[in-house]
Each structure stands twice: as C-alpha cells, then as structure tokens.
Amino acid sequence: MKVKTQIMTKEEMFRSLKRVAHEIIEQHNGAKNLVILGIQRRGVPLGKIIKEEIEASENKKVPFGVLDITLYRDDLSTIGNAPRVNATDIPFDLNGKDVILVDDVLYTGRTIRAALDEIMDFGRPANIEVAVLIDRGHRELPILGNFIGKKIPTSKNEIIEVKLQEIDKKYGVFIVEKDSPVSNKKEKPKPTKKKPVRSLKKPVNTKKARKK
Amino acid sequence: MTVKEKIIRHLITMDDLTNEEIMTIIEEAKSFKEVLTRDIKKVPALRGKTVVLLFFESSTRTKISFELAAKRLSADVVNFSASTSSLKKSESLKDTVRTIEAMAADIFVMRHSYPGSTQLVAKYIKGSVLNGGDGAHSHxxxxxxxxxxxxxxxxxxxxxxxAIIGDIKHSRVVRSDIEGLTRMGANVVLCGPSTLLPRYIEQFNVGVTYNVEEAIKDADVVMGLRIQFERQEQGLFPSVLEYSQFFQINRPRLKKAKPDVLLMHPGPINRGVELESEVADSVYSVIDEQVTNGVAVRMSLLYFLAGGKDEQVTD
Incomplete structure (x- = not known):
C-alpha cells in the first residue's frame, strides 16, 4: 500500500469543516432543532468539530451523539470476521429533530443506509441529512451527501484515508493505492466467489482452532 | 486467489477461547448492553440465522437469557424441550440433534445433565454448539x-x-470461572466444607481454605454458590443449619472483605443457606446485574461466533 498524494492538509480540513458547519446553519436558519450524530469511528471527531463550530457561531448548545452501525451492516453474513462493535451513545430524544449524520468519507452509501436504519430504531426525526468531509463517488445506493467538504473523483483501486488527531495522532487526507490487505476499515470487502459457509472437514476444538 | 473458509467455532469450555477473544467478547458486551436500554431492543445483526435451544435439563435464567439474546439480535429461535420430544420415544441424542439440524439450524445452545454431552454433540453436527451447562463439567x-x-x-x-464459597464439588459454574479468571491473572480462593471441595483442586492454580473468614478477608469479589440439593448424595454435611453457621456469607463476614467488594451468585439462591437474605439484597450485591449482563454477554458471544472470527486461508 503506497500513499499517492495528500489531498488535504490540516488547515484545509478545518476550513472545509467550518464551511460545512456554516452551510448547515444557513440551511436550518440557525441551530434550533439540530442534533449531530457522528458515525463511529472517524465521524465522531469530525462531528465534534462541526458541532463546536456551530455552537461558537450560534452561541447555542447542540446535542451530540455517537452511532455505531456495525450491527446494522448488510454484509455481516458474507464477511468472515465479525467486525468489532463500538459504542452507540445517543443520550437524547431524536423524535422531531433535524439530524445531521457525520462521517469521514461517503463512498458506496451502505454505511449511511445502515445508519438510517439504526436511527429509525431510536425514534422518528423530522429529517436526516448527511455531512461528510470527502465524497469520493461510486455510490451503490440512492443516497446523497447534503453537506460535503470536498468532492474527489477516485477509482475503486484507491482508498481515501482521513487522518484525525484523536485516532491517528495527526490530521490530513490522503489517497492510497490499494494492493495488499489494507488496514483501513472503510473498504467494503468485494463479494468474492460464494465461499462455503462452513466446512464439515474442519476439526473442531483442536489445538489449531484455538491458537492461544 | 485465496479463498477464506469459515471455521465453525464451538464453546464447550473456556479453553475454546483465547484470552484475547475473551476480552473481545467482554469489551463488546458493553455495546450490546446499550442495545438493551433502547426503546426498540433489537438489532438486525443475526437476521436469517437460526438458534436452537436444546435444554435437556431445567433452566430459567440461562434459557431465557439465551432466548432473549438471540431474539434481540434478530435470529430465529427454536425451543426444544426434552420432556415433550421424541426422546420419549427413545430416539437417541445423536439422531435428535441431527434431525433438528436437518431443518437448517446454525447455532445450538445445549444443556444436559451429562458432563461431556455438548462435546459429543459438537462432533455430530455442522453448526456451532454453545454449552449452556453440562453436568458438573462446565458452564x-x-x-x-x-x-x-x-x-x-x-x-x-x-x-x-x-473468593468462591459453597458447593464447589457439584458446580459447573466454578470450573469455568476458575479457568477464565485465573487465566486473566485473578487470584481465586475456594472455600467450603471438605466434603464439597473436590480433591486435587489446588492444581487448578487456586487457593483452598476451609475457613470462610480467611477466604473473604480482603477479597475484591465474593461469590456464593448454591448448595445443589438435587445433586447431593446424603450426608455431605450434617445439616443445613450447621452449613450456614460455618459457611454462610453474612454481614459480619462480608465486612472482612474490601469495602468495595462485589457479592455475586450465579443463582438460583437458597436464601438463608449460602447467602444471608439481607446480604443478597445489600449494596454490595450485583446478583441482579449479573442476570442483565448475561443477556448482553450472550449477545456478544452469539455475534462473535456467528461471524466466525477464526479464518484459515486454504488457497
């Protein structure tokens, strides 16, 4: 995996987020009915930055929650590993609210689809909009980003890496070429050939299966 | 082209999980506990999977706990009860589980009074087998x-x-607790009348004492175990009254533990025997929380096993 280019510096990221925050305020005529939900993991620090920007500008508290969509993913039955589950924490009522969903990269749209399903289990917001730092195209579902930091045309062989202080100890957005197995979780595993779901041959409870 | 093949995982004893996996299940259980506090206590993670509860022995909390855990993950749950099944027409255990499996079940939760029975069933079927308690072996x-x-x-x-106090000999819970806790570096001390302590149990890396005060002294956790009257041959201790005088966890004895001690009990409790009734309802008691946590942990486990964490590249 090699880094091709840096497409945003820290300053550019913050400038974009600031603009996104102000677009949200403009569209909503203030921050009266707003709540912000950050999608685990990188949507959380990004959402906080947007929330703080809105609060500073409007001089009003905006409720902030955290959404983990792992249990709502549509590929749980096809991928081998059970992905790690993070915390969901929405300590307020969503009914009748204007929800802004924040994530780092908008790609296939499947994460947002899962997030929509999860939000509906929490209540009935007045409306839901999506704010992302990067829109890289290649949507697989009819989902759109309402507030976008930067649009970047990409090929499917590339990965967009958003680096954030809280998680990666630095800021920056990079395009990375995909070759070997990649650590970035954003990438949906391609539906490879239908693999056998289970095998009779595999011995169970053997030393091999548990490797301590 | 590498093809990854899922390995079906069973959970028969704690030995089937690595320390790292145990920590994953425990840490993620917190997220599942949050699901239980929602208005809609359901997530779609196990949609389309079928969980069969095979209970050959009576159970309240384990069965309900597993059933709720599976349902809250959107799995389909099938209940099997031995007393109304074809076992009564002398169908063998193997044929019974094979028959149920033929109806496309993915995960089997099994309880049986015979130690090792879950291990045996795991050999016959393709789905995951989770041990819901087999005799005095493991839970x-x-x-x-x-x-x-x-x-x-x-x-x-x-x-x-x-400190684990009570009927060590007949307890499957204690065997699994010892295994898990000692591997994670806790110091486990067992206490009970000598007739209820198995011989050579010290070999499991635990302390053994016949003095309940000594066991409780400075303990961070005190766990009472049920006196299992139904598994007892006669004469293991002279009388219930005498047992409770020497081994009951009561207020004066619990004072000897650390001030932030947790009092635990796997249930069901014989109030006034292994636990003084007031102690069971005291601020130290996390017995009710254990039950709530049971659903969250079982959700975490079902999610973990249905995903099939372990993979092997077969090319």
Missing part, C-alpha cells in the same frame, strides 16, 4: 458474564482476590 457463558460483571466494576482482573 462457560456463566463464567463470561461473571467476568464481564467483575470487569465492568473493577476494570481489571489482574491480582483481584475472588
């Missing part, structure tokens, strides 16, 4: 929920003193 999900309850409050296992 790994109870150990996981006990460990989660401890970890939630103490944030660690290392160097905690865990």
């Amino acid at each position: 790994p999900t109870q150990a996981l929920l006990d460990m989660y309850t401890i970890y939630e409050k103490k944030k660690r296992f290392k160097d905690l003193k865990v």
Whole structure:
C-alpha cells in the first residue's frame, strides 16, 4: 500500500469543516432543532468539530451523539470476521429533530443506509441529512451527501484515508493505492466467489482452532 | 486467489477461547448492553440465522437469557424441550440433534445433565454448539458474564482476590470461572466444607481454605454458590443449619472483605443457606446485574461466533 498524494492538509480540513458547519446553519436558519450524530469511528471527531463550530457561531448548545452501525451492516453474513462493535451513545430524544449524520468519507452509501436504519430504531426525526468531509463517488445506493467538504473523483483501486488527531495522532487526507490487505476499515470487502459457509472437514476444538 | 473458509467455532469450555477473544467478547458486551436500554431492543445483526435451544435439563435464567439474546439480535429461535420430544420415544441424542439440524439450524445452545454431552454433540453436527451447562463439567457463558460483571466494576482482573464459597464439588459454574479468571491473572480462593471441595483442586492454580473468614478477608469479589440439593448424595454435611453457621456469607463476614467488594451468585439462591437474605439484597450485591449482563454477554458471544472470527486461508 503506497500513499499517492495528500489531498488535504490540516488547515484545509478545518476550513472545509467550518464551511460545512456554516452551510448547515444557513440551511436550518440557525441551530434550533439540530442534533449531530457522528458515525463511529472517524465521524465522531469530525462531528465534534462541526458541532463546536456551530455552537461558537450560534452561541447555542447542540446535542451530540455517537452511532455505531456495525450491527446494522448488510454484509455481516458474507464477511468472515465479525467486525468489532463500538459504542452507540445517543443520550437524547431524536423524535422531531433535524439530524445531521457525520462521517469521514461517503463512498458506496451502505454505511449511511445502515445508519438510517439504526436511527429509525431510536425514534422518528423530522429529517436526516448527511455531512461528510470527502465524497469520493461510486455510490451503490440512492443516497446523497447534503453537506460535503470536498468532492474527489477516485477509482475503486484507491482508498481515501482521513487522518484525525484523536485516532491517528495527526490530521490530513490522503489517497492510497490499494494492493495488499489494507488496514483501513472503510473498504467494503468485494463479494468474492460464494465461499462455503462452513466446512464439515474442519476439526473442531483442536489445538489449531484455538491458537492461544 | 485465496479463498477464506469459515471455521465453525464451538464453546464447550473456556479453553475454546483465547484470552484475547475473551476480552473481545467482554469489551463488546458493553455495546450490546446499550442495545438493551433502547426503546426498540433489537438489532438486525443475526437476521436469517437460526438458534436452537436444546435444554435437556431445567433452566430459567440461562434459557431465557439465551432466548432473549438471540431474539434481540434478530435470529430465529427454536425451543426444544426434552420432556415433550421424541426422546420419549427413545430416539437417541445423536439422531435428535441431527434431525433438528436437518431443518437448517446454525447455532445450538445445549444443556444436559451429562458432563461431556455438548462435546459429543459438537462432533455430530455442522453448526456451532454453545454449552449452556453440562453436568458438573462446565458452564462457560456463566463464567463470561461473571467476568464481564467483575470487569465492568473493577476494570481489571489482574491480582483481584475472588473468593468462591459453597458447593464447589457439584458446580459447573466454578470450573469455568476458575479457568477464565485465573487465566486473566485473578487470584481465586475456594472455600467450603471438605466434603464439597473436590480433591486435587489446588492444581487448578487456586487457593483452598476451609475457613470462610480467611477466604473473604480482603477479597475484591465474593461469590456464593448454591448448595445443589438435587445433586447431593446424603450426608455431605450434617445439616443445613450447621452449613450456614460455618459457611454462610453474612454481614459480619462480608465486612472482612474490601469495602468495595462485589457479592455475586450465579443463582438460583437458597436464601438463608449460602447467602444471608439481607446480604443478597445489600449494596454490595450485583446478583441482579449479573442476570442483565448475561443477556448482553450472550449477545456478544452469539455475534462473535456467528461471524466466525477464526479464518484459515486454504488457497
């Protein structure tokens, strides 16, 4: 995996987020009915930055929650590993609210689809909009980003890496070429050939299966 | 082209999980506990999977706990009860589970009074087998929920003193608890009348004492075990009254533990025998929380096993 280019510096990221925050305020005529939900993991620090920007500008508290969509993913039955589950924490009522969903990269749209399903289990917001730092195209579902930091045309062989202080100890957005197995979780595993779901041959409870 | 093949995982004893996997299940259980506090207590993670509850022995909390855990993950749950089944027409255990499996079940939760029976069933079927208790052998999900309850409050296992008091001999819970807790670095001390302590149990890396005060002294966790009257041959201790005088966990004895001690019990409790009734309802008691945590931990486990964490590249 090699880094091709840096497409945003820290300053550019913050400038974009600031603009996104102000677009949200403009569209909503203030921050009266707003709540912000950050999608685990990188949507959380990004959402906080947007929330703080809105609060500073409007001089009003905006409720902030955290959404983990792992249990709502549509590929749980096809991928081998059970992905790690993070915390969901929405300590307020969503009914009748204007929800802004924040994530780092908008790609296939499947994460947002899962997030929509999860939000509906929490209540009935007045409306839901999506704010992302990067829109890289290649949507697989009819989902759109309402507030976008930067649009970047990409090929499917590339990965967009958003680096954030809280998680990666630095800021920056990079395009990375995909070759070997990649650590970035954003990438949906391609539906490879239908693999056998289970095998009779595999011995169970053997030393091999548990490797301590 | 590498093809990854899923390995079907069973959970028969704690030995089937690595330390790292135990920590994954415990840490993620917190997220599942959050699901239980929602208005809509359901997530679609196991949609389309079928969980069969094979209970050959009576159970209240384990069965309901597993059933709720599976349902809250959107799995389909099938209940099997031995008393109304074809076992009564002398169908063998093997044929019974094979028959149920033929109806496309993915995960089997099994309880049986015979030690090793779950291991046996695991050999015959393609789905995952989770041990819901087999005789006096093992009860790994109870150990996981006990460990989660401890970890939630103490944030660690290392160097905690865990005193387990009561009927050690007939308890499957204690065998799994010992295995899990000692591997994580806790100091486990067992206490009970000598007739209820198996011989050579010290070999499991645990302390043994016949003095209940000594067991409780400075303990971080005190766990009472039920006196299992139904498994007892006569004469293991002279009388219930005498047992409770010497071994009951009561207020004066619990004072000797650390001030932030947790009092645990896998249930069902014989009030006034192994636990003084007031102690069971005291501020130290996390017995009800153990039950709540049981659902969260079992959700975490079902999710973990249905995903099939372990993979092998077969090319």
